[in-house]
Every structure is written in C-alpha cells, then in structure tokens.
Amino acid sequence: MLEARIWGKKLKILVIGAAACVAAATGFAQALDWQDDYRSYSAAMEARQWDKARTAAESAWRGSRKALPDGDTKAYLAQNYVELVYQSDMEAAIEPLKDAVRLGELGYGNDNMPVATLQFLLESAEAWLNQRNRGATNRAFEAFSKVDPADAMLPEVVLARMLVARRLLSHNRPEDAASFAGQLSEDLQNARGARSLIVNAEGIRAVAISNTKPLGENGVATSRARVKDPKVGEFLDRVGEGIRAIRRARAVYPI
Amino acid sequence: MTSFDDNLAQLFAYEEFLATFAYSYLGSNDGRKFLDRLGNGKPLIYVPANCPTIQYKPRDGRFPTSEFGYNGVVVYAYDLDDKGRTTNIRVLSEAPGKRFADAVERFVSTWRADVSNVREECRINQLQIHSFYTEAGI
Numbered sequence: 313m314l315e316a317r318i319w320g321k322k323l324k325i326l327v328i329g330a331a332a333c334v335a336a337a338t339g340f341a342q343a344l345d346w347q348d349d350y351r352s353y354s355a356a357m358e359a360r361q362w363d364k365a366r367t368a369a370e371s372a373w374r375g376s377r378k379a380l381p382d383g384d385t386k387a388y389l390a391q392n393y394v395e396l397v398y399q400s401d402m403e404a405a406i407e408p409l410k411d412a413v414r415l416g417e418l419g420y421g422n423d424n425m426p427v428a429t430l431q432f433l434l435e436s437a438e439a440w441l442n443q444r445n446r447g448a449t450n451r452a453f454e455a456f457s458k459v460d461p462a463d464a465m466l467p468e469v470v471l472a473r474m475l476v477a478r479r480l481l482s483h484n485r486p487e488d489a490a491s492f493a494g495q496l497s498e499d500l501q502n503a504r505g506a507r508s509l510i511v512n513a514e515g516i517r518a519v520a521i522s523n524t525k526p527l528g529e530n531g532v533a534t535s536r537a538r539v540k541d542p543k544v545g546e547f548l549d550r551v552g553e554g555i556r557a558i559r560r561a562r563a564v565y566p567i
Numbered sequence: 568m569t570s571f572d573d574n575l576a577q578l579f580a581y582e583e584f585l586a587t588f589a590y591s592y593l594g595s596n597d598g599r600k601f602l603d604r605l606g607n608g609k610p611l612i613y614v615p616a617n618c619p620t621i622q623y624k625p626r627d628g629r630f631p632t633s634e635f636g637y638n639g640v641v642v643y644a645y646d647l648d649d650k651g652r653t654t655n656i657r658v659l660s661e662a663p664g665k666r667f668a669d670a671v672e673r674f675v676s677t678w679r680a681d682v683s684n685v686r687e688e689c690r691i692n693q694l695q696i697h698s699f700y701t702e703a704g705i
Contacts, residue, residue, distance in 0.1 A: 518581040
C-alpha cells in the first residue's frame with residue numbers, strides 16, 4: 313500500500329492486483345466493478361477532476377461492500393470517499409463515515425485514518441446537520457480530544473473543528489466555543505493556514521468571548537457598581553486574551 | 568481606489584469589537600488604559616506620508632436607539648471630494664454582524680471636512696473604525 317497526498321487530501325493507494333485475490337472469492341464480476349471504479353477514482357484524482365473522482369470513489373466503496381469481506385481495503389475505500397465528500401456534501405458523508413468508523417473499531421484502516429479522527433468527523437457532521445442536537449455537539453467536542461495531532465490540520469478536520477466551534481456558540485457554550493475556536497486559530501497560524509480560515513476562527517472566538525460577559529447581552533447598561541464584581545475581572549481577562557490573539561493573527565500583514 | 572484586504576479588515580473589526588467591552592465596563596479612560604497595558608499592536612490605520620490632519624465638522628452621530636445595549640464595530644472607508652464632502656462610503660467589515668453599518672453611513676454622509684491645501688492623495692481612501700458601545704452605569 314502506498315500513501316499520497318493530493319491537494320491536502322490523504323488517500324490510500326491500493327495495489328489492485330493483490331486486493332483482487334481477496335475479491336475474487338466473492339464473485340468475479342463484482343470484484344471487477346469496484347476495481348474498475350477504483351482505477352477511475354485514482355485517474356480522476358491524478359487529473360484533479362474532483363467530481364469524477366467523487367462519483368468513482370462512491371461506486372468503488374459501495375461495490376466493495378458487496379464484494380469484499382471486512383478488512384483494510386474496504387476501510388480505505390470508505391475513507392477515500394469520505395475525504396472527497398465531507399467538505400462538499402456533509403450529508404452524503406454520514407453513511408461512509410459510519411461504515412469507516414465501524415471498520416476502524418474492528419481494527420481496519422487505522423493506519424490511514426485512525427478511528428478517533430473518523431469518529432470526530434462523524435460526530436461533527438451529525439452536530440452540524442442537526443442544529444438542535446446538543447448531544448452530538450458535546451460528543452464532537454469530546455471526540456476531538458482523542459484526535460491525533462497529526463490529523464488535526466487535515467482539511468476535513470479543520471472544517472469540522474470550525475463547525476463544532478460554531479455549534480458550541482449557538483448552543484450557548486461561549487467559553488467552550490472560545491477555547492475551541494482559539495485553539496483552531498492558533499493551529500492555523502502555526503501551520504501558516506489560509507487567512508480566511510484564521511479570520512473565521514478569530515471571529516468565533518471574539519463573538520464567543522463577548523457572549524461570556526457577566527451582565528448579559530443587554531446588561532452592559534445596568535449598573536457601574538457591578539464593575540467591581542470579580543466576574544467582570546475574569547471577563548476582562550478573556551477580552552485581553554482575545555485582543556492579544558487577534559493582534560498575533562494580524563501580525564502577518566505588512567502595514 | 569486602492570483595495571483593502573478583507574481578512575485584515577475583519578480582524579480590525581473583531582479586535583475593536585472586543586475593545587468595546589473594555590470601554591463598556593471600565594469607561595473610556597480606564598478602558599483605554601486597560602488596552603494600553605496589553606501592549607501595542609501594529610497601527611490600525613495607515614496614513615500616507617506627509618498628509619495633514621484633516622479637520623471635520625460635525626463628526627458625531629447618535630447611537631441608534633434600536634441597538635441600545637449592544638456593542639459593535641464598523642470598519643469603513645470613504646473619499647473626500649475637493650469640497651470636503653464624503654463620497655464613496657464603503658463598509659469594509661463589521662463585528663459581530665450587520666448591526667451598525669446603516670447608522671455609520673448616515674453619520675459619515677453628513678460630515679464635511681476642511682480640505683483646503685489637502686492634496687488628492689490625502690483625501691482618498693480615508694479609513695476609519697467606528698465603535699458603538701454603552702457604558703455600565705449609563
């Protein structure tokens with residue numbers, strides 16, 4: 313097995329000849345189908361024809377579900393499809409993600425994408441697609457702590473982290489949203505990530521910090537006496553941290 | 568018209584948005600001291616070399632009553648024509664979302680500047696940040 317990255321996509325390159333031996337036992341025609349689809353997928357990836365690659369990756373994965381027993385090959389095919397579809401059609405990613413997680417829990421495919429990363433992607437997608445599902449948001453928040461740092465900056469993981477931060481904010485968990493978005497921003501800055509992503513993460517952090525203010529959204533106009541409240545001091549500490557973070561983020565711009 | 572990086576403009580807005588909460592809780596003077604203690608970031612505003620300080624009248628606006636209690640920031644730019652009128656007002660970014668931009672456009676459109684002896688280079692692309700906040704105790 314070979315591993316390659318095309319435009320940040322981590323994909324497993326299967327050696328078809330060896331895999332065919334496994335597939336042949338379950339039916340020659342089915343085996344040919346998924347192998348042909350896999351070859352189309354590989355060619356499309358090389359040519360950066362993402363739509364074609366997505367269609368072929370889906371066919372290869374679906375074909376392998378009928379033709380192959382559970383194993384690494386089946387897991388890689390599910391993961392390849394997930395990586396192509398996660399950012400463009402999250403709803404379509406749910407089914408292959410569930411399959412990839414199931415196979416990962418059986419010990420298959422973890423050398424390409426560990427099951428902890430797949431679990432985070434799955435929980436994040438569930439949280440994003442079901443706005444009121446606080447449980448999914450919480451599971452995604454918890455699942456990220458198990459993601460290997462080496463996978464934390466994969467494009468689909470970055471997207472998932474951004475979406476979880478937004479969900480934490482919309483579920484009235486501003487402190488968690490601030491820390492989650494803040495960590496993402498700092499990771500992006502360290503990796504010299506896209507400025508637009510850094511800005512998005514800093515935006516979530518700034519809004520989240522503002523929502524932690526102790527007097528409530530309209531409460532700033534209540535009483536100056538409450539400024540002596542220790543909670544105000546804690547809040548202003550967060551404001552200070554947020555401002556320093558934004559200044560670090562914009563230090564890359566020449567002025 | 569020179570272009571302005573959208574991402575940088577948005578970072579300006581977020582930074583100033585957080586700063587408004589220091590003003591809200593500490594008041595303008597103590598808020599400024601608090602922010603000064605954080606250290607100096609790079610300057611927010613770029614001013615062409617050898618441009619004089621432009622004097623305006625009037626340069627205030629009313630806090631939109633419909634937004635009382637909310638904080639927000641608008642980063643915007645405009646040009647001054649040879650009569651000192653504001654033209655080509657454009658909002659570059661806002662935080663936390665669209666809330667105060669219309670009010671800013673109304674304020675800025677009424678401004679008049681004394682541009683006698685101010686060359687054109689110094690009249691275009693005036694970049695400003697307008698912060699809206701209410702102070703505790705008001």
